[in-house]
Amino acid sequence: MQFLFAIATSTAVQRGALWWAAHHRKHHQESDQEKDVHSPHIHNFVWSHIGWIANPKNFATDYDAVKDLSKYPELVFLNRFNKLVPGLMAIGLYFLGNWTANHWPSLETSGWQTVVWGFFISTTILFHGTATINSLSHLYGNKRFDTGDHSRNNFWLSIITLGEGWHNNHHHYMYSTRQGFYWWEIDPTYYGLRIMSWLGLIYDLKPVPKRVLEEGRRIDSSK
Secondary structure, three states: OHHHHHHHHHOOOOOOHHHHHHHHHHHHHHOOOOOOOOOOOOOOHHHHHHHHHHOHHHOOOOHHHHHHHHOOHHHHHHHHOOOHHHHHHHHHHHHHHHHHHHHOHHHOOOHHHHHHHHHHHHHHHHHHHHHOOOOHHHOOOEOOOOOOOOOOEOHHHHHHOOOOOEHHHHHHOOOOOOOOOOOOOOOHHHHHHHHHHHOOOOOOOOOOOHHHHHHHHHHHHHO
């Protein structure tokens, strides 16, 4: 399942899973400080949204930051050849479009049309949705917990990113599988993971500790 998840994330064309994991861990250590490569407060909005990921200085993977994951050769392979899966996906979409055109001509589709919508446009939209967590969620929203940075909880971003918009929660207690700590904080990613755990596909989902939930309730009730 870990390998399949890594393949699925590769289709986003946002480099490899190990590259993302390494940057994410370093972000938590340096959030909105000078070494945070995508802080909108240290740099600017455009840089935090897209500039940092397009800069060659940030292309390398810090494998020392993900030693627990880099011990898996299949993950290292996918990370090193991170264009392989997106390339195969684009080719597959082209042939799917042609197959659809031959079998259901009434749909008026084609191989290239499927590639444009299923790969280029969808990938671009997905990227900007993902990037809002680096940019907008450190600028707009509510701060429940004092995390020492500018992370915010933002309902609208949680809808766009399927739960990651509860970013201040995540920065306060990053070890939990769940980012929407309370039932009213919509977290579709967590719901999907719970279903997969019921099916026995994944396990060891870490909950939000009771002490953290109580702390959040005290803060909310004092406002």
